[in-house]
Each structure stands twice: as structure tokens, then as C-alpha cells.
Amino acid sequence: MLPKECIKDIFESIYDDYKTLYSCLLVNRLFCRIIVPILWRNTWYFGYNDHIIISLSRTYFSCLTDESKELIKNNNIDISPPTQHSPLFNYIEYCQYIYLQQIRCMSHAKLLQEEFIKLFLTRCTKIVHLDFPYCPRGIENIYLSSSLSHLCELHCDTITSSEFFFELSKTCHKIQRLYISTCDDDIEGLATLIKVQHELQFVYLRSDDSQGVQNERIGEALAIQANTLMHVRFCGQICIPYNAFYSFINLKRLELELFEEIDARLSDAAYFPKLKVLEIKYNKLTPFEVYTNLIGKTEGTLVRIHWNYINTPPTTLSLRKYIQTVINNCPNLEFVTIWYQDSILDDLKQLLISSLKLKGLKIIFYCTSDIDKLFNLLADKAPLSLTILCLDEVNYYHNSLLSIENLDKLLKMWIDRPPLLLYIWSQLRQSLELLKVMDGYLNDDVLNDFDYLYSLDCVEVIRKSWEIEIPYGYI
16 A cells, blocks of 8 residues: 555545546545545535535535524525534535635525535635635624635625725735626725735736726735736726836736727836736727837737737738837747738738747738738748647628638648648638538648637637636636
């Protein structure tokens, strides 16, 4: 028999493989004692079918105090433990990931939800992930145990009372990832919680307030965290003052999914000497030049510039300025989005020649008449490192600029190059003939993958290599 420590390390390496762990748990008592704490650390991995939810709720109920059980019984809430005996393990003390949605799935009874929340917040020995995207009733009156001193990730909103965040700030100083799902109120308690963190690295801020809130307290608190803050994502609108951006000099990743116009103050205020990733997931209203100017204020560290949905450049001059700004400021570029028209062929050639580390390219077509010239250029001048190609048509509902013939020509020229991941968004997605052609290139290892996709976030291999996440409960 291996030493207990070795066995534990083996099971820890498959912590998210619920089925395998459960099977091993039944082997012997030693395995059971080792695996139960690992399994119950994050019950999110159990899944969410009715059987699992019912089993979890009964187990949690059996861990409630007699006083809580009596209160639930007196309110005619029907839930029974699996047995009349005490549970074999104190399962609650192993739970480190607490999800409000999981608790809500267990019962529609608000009282029972509140008792479960009290159970977790007072009996868990180490909570590292707390997901309360909105404030459950009565949470302000719960005594917060020292288990929250280990908290690394918090999901919350500004509807939650300021007092709750003040209480958290007394013990929680190690939060690394903060998700604020509704950031429409500049509450002092949340700002205080942000200020006392020692290792805050990621912040997600969502605001759908049409009045354009500017949370000065929260912006000031984030500015205080500028030394450690490396990744910021805004959704809806930018809900902190623009001058807060002056402090974000260590930012490595900026993601924007906005439904408002950003004016020139962003690029005026921004100075990101260490920025590696610029993700514009959605923003149709901001002038194109604002982002060009923002790229121009980086210092050679950008490796990815990815635009998902945004207005096209208003003029050829603005498009050429964008490409030249990328060429002059991004020597380490690995992925870039460009808009293509025939008049910028020489600029694109210069970009391909200068971008020796380029791994991926997204090309959005508009105002073009000769795609063959573009494909010839790609096959001839693109660096051998280029293995991701996304072709997107702006005028999706008009006649397609792409054709089976020109895609076939491109791939014939690609035969002696490393295999390509090819994704298109075009009316050709309805073509069975194109699928047959692509299958042939997949079989011949000219392609590693082919699909009709609007967003590269949907490609698992790209999502993992780009470290893209879809925050639970927000997108």
C-alpha cells in the first residue's frame, strides 16, 4: 500500500472528476476518509440533476442544528434527512465553494435557504469561493466566522448592504478575484472591502444603469489596488471614473463588453505599459479611433487584440492608421483582428512580415472585391506560426464574398504549412458542398479544425490557451 500522503496526492490530481472519485471512495475506509473531503470541497462538480440536488439538500439538512430543524418543521417545510442518524462525516466543514444558486435549487422556501446559508457561513472551516451575486435576505445578521479569512474569490453586487461588506473587510484580506454583477451603487462597505485586499488581481464590473453611474468610491479603491490589479473586465458600461485608469499601470488584460459610447477620455486617461490582452467583446458606439489611440499608448507588450462585435472603421484612413499603430507598437503580437478592404493590401503585407510571432488572425471583410489577392498574400507572407484563421463577413445577410472556390484555393496553397484551425462566419454555413471540401482537407491534415463560428470563445482549444472564462451567472 502506498503511503497515505501519496494516495491523497493522486486523488487531489483528479479533484474535479466526480465519478472516478466516487468509485474510489467505495474501495476501503482509507480511501473514503481521504476522498470525502476532496469531493465535498466543491459540490458544483456533482452536477445539477434532480437526484443530486435532493441528495445534497437532505445531507445539508442533516447537518443543521436541532434549533434550525425545529424552525423549519414548525413552518411546514417538508424535507427529511436520508436517515435518522447523524451523518458519518461533518460534510459542511469540507465545503470551500459556496454557491447561492445551488442553495436556491434545493428549495424554493426562503427560510430553508436562509438556514442553509447560515450553516455554510458559520460552520465551514475554510471558504475560498463565495458566490452571492445578489444579497440573500437576512445575510447581514449572520455572524461571519474566521473561515472567510481564506476567501480568494467573491461574487457579489451593490444591492447587498454596506454593513455586510464592512463585516467581510474585518477578516477577508486575501481576495484575488472579485465579481460585481450589479455595480450601480457606490456603497462605502464594498469600497472598504476592496481597499483592504492584499492580492486583488481580477475585477469584473457590470452596470446596466442607463443613467451612467460613476462609482467614485469604488474607482478610488481599485486605484489603491493598482500594484496587484492585472485583469479588469467591464460589462454594460464603464462604471468608475475615467481618471481611475491613470493608476492601472500594471494592468495586463482589459476586456470590454459595452453598450455605451466611450469618449476620448478613456484613451487620454489610459496608460497601460504592461498590457498584453485587449478584448473588445462588444461595443458598437465608441469611435474606432479611441481604441487605436489606446493601442498606441502601450509599450510593446500586447500579444492579443481581439475584437468580437464592433462598428467597422469609418474610413480607409482610420483603418490604415489602426494597422500601422499595431505594426509600430506590437512587436510581440500573437493574435490580431483586422478589417479588410482592397486598398489596405500593402499595409496587411507589412503587418504579416513584421509579426514574426503571429499565431492567429481574424479578418473581417467589407469593401472588398478581390479576396483571391488576400488569400495569395496570406499563403505567401504569413509567418509559419499562423495556425488560427477566422474569416468574418460584416454583410452577413448579403451575398457572400467568400466562396467554396476561393477557400479551396487558399487551402491548396496551405498544404506545405502547419495545419490550420479555420473558422468562418458567412452564408456559406448552409453549404453541404463546402463541408465535403473541408472534410477532405481535415483528412489530409491541412486543417486541424473547421467550423462556422461567430465567436472564437466557442472553440475549446482557443478558450483554454487564451484563458477565457465565462463567469458563472453573468453571461
